[in-house]
Amino acid sequence: xxxxxxxxxxxxxxxxxxxxxxxxxxxxxxxxxxxxxxxxxxxxxxxxxxxxxxxxxxxxxxxxxxxxxxxxxxxxxxxxxxxxxxxxxxxxxxxxxxxxxxxxxxxxxxxxxxxxxxxxxxxxxxxxxxxxxxxxxxxxxxxxxxxxxxxxxxxxxxxxxxxxxxxxxxxxxxxxxxxxxxxxxxxxxxxxxxxxxxxxxxxxxxxxxxxxxxxxxxxxxxxxxxxxxxx
Numbered sequence: 001x002x003x004x005x006x007x008x009x010x011x012x013x014x015x016x017x018x019x020x021x022x023x024x025x026x027x028x029x030x031x032x033x034x035x036x037x038x039x040x041x042x043x044x045x046x047x048x049x050x051x052x053x054x055x056x057x058x059x060x061x062x063x064x065x066x067x068x069x070x071x072x073x074x075x076x077x078x079x080x081x082x083x084x085x086x087x088x089x090x091x092x093x094x095x096x097x098x099x100x101x102x103x104x105x106x107x108x109x110x111x112x113x114x115x116x117x118x119x120x121x122x123x124x125x126x127x128x129x130x131x132x133x134x135x136x137x138x139x140x141x142x143x144x145x146x147x148x149x150x151x152x153x154x155x156x157x158x159x160x161x162x163x164x165x166x167x168x169x170x171x172x173x174x175x176x177x178x179x180x181x182x183x184x185x186x187x188x189x190x191x192x193x194x195x196x197x198x199x200x201x202x203x204x205x206x207x208x209x210x211x212x213x214x215x216x217x218x219x220x221x222x223x224x225x226x227x228x229x230x231x
Contacts, residue, residue, distance in 0.1 A: 004028070007063075007071045009054045009085055011038040014100065014121055015074030019046055030063065055084040060092060070096035074119075079106055086113060135227050139213060147219050150178065155212040158230025165204035173226040175218035177202060182212050 004027050008019045011033040019031045019042055029046040033039050036051045043049040052059045054073070065071060071094050075082040082099065089097050090113075098117040101107035110118050124143070131138050137154040144150065159167050169175045180199045185192050196213070199206065208214065216223060 004069045005067065006030070007032060007065055007068045009033070009071065009073045010075035010082070010100070011035070011042060012074065012076050014076060015072070016042060018072055018074060023047075030065075030068070032063070055081050055088065057088045057091060060085075060088050065089065066092040066094055068094065070094075070098060072119075073097065073099040076100060076102060079109075082106075083109065083113065086110065086115060090114065135224070137227060137231070148217065149220055149223065150215065150217050151223050152181070152213055152215045153223075153227065155208050155210070155214050156227060156230035159208050159214075160210055162208060163204065164202055164206050164208070167208065169216065169226075173218070173229075174222045175216045175226060178215040178217055180206065180208065180212050180214050182209070 006022055006027055007030040008015050008022075009032045011019065011031055015031075015033075016038070019029055022029045023045050030048045030050065031039065031042045031046045032050045032052055032054055034051065034053050039049045039051045050063065052063070054060060054075075060066075071089055073082055073085050073089070075085065079102065086097060086099050096117070097115055098119060099110050099115045100119045100121065101110055102120075102122060104123075107118050107120060127141060127143060131141050131151075135153075137156060139152040139154065141152075142150040164177060169177045180202055181196045182199055183194050183196050186195045216226070218226075
């Protein structure tokens with residue numbers, strides 16, 4: 001159980017996903033949107049769902065938004081409303097403000113306002129799509145500062161049936177192997193389903209098999225070299 005309180009303003013697809021994930025993790029969540037239908041969809045999944053206008057300072061003050069550990073502004077349709085909401089949160093001295101930017105221009109404006117944590121979901125999706133077009137074996141990519149990234153890759157042919165020690169991720173490729181995802185047969189009420197699960201902490205003797213997915217940390221150029229040399 002997470003002992004924290006969060007508010008999410010804007011309950012589109014992006015905001016709703018954040019709300020649901022926070023609720024699943026046990027956090028107390030206030031979900032806020034001007035659209036009553038969107039609010040009603042989440043009312044059974046959160047502590048409080050409120051139909052209200054976040055550009056109204058009095059509304060936010062009455063909701064005691066300033067007492068939240070963090071507030072996510074996930075408004076996607078109306079950037080002016082997003083900016084006004086952010087300004088109101090700053091006026092209330094909210095501890096932590098996280099805002100969504102739909103473009104590089106919006107990101108620049110939010111930075112000028114003083115927002116430190118900015119989410120760019122469209123940019124992140126674009127990066128993933130481009131990466132998967134170049135390397136179909138790449139499942140997901142998380143970009144990190146200083147040119148590093150975490151990539152989830154379908155194990156290439158060149159490393160199959162070899163142990164982690166034999167592959168020498170760090171020595172040969174300048175990569176750190178985080179873990180491995182493997183397909184297992186899972187008995188579900190008499191029927192066998194295939195599910196992919198993490199191995200957890202891998203050992204030098206852990207072997208990589210066909211259909212495994214490996215999760216590595218390294219620089220983009222080193223990850224690309226690893227894929228190319230072993231495809």
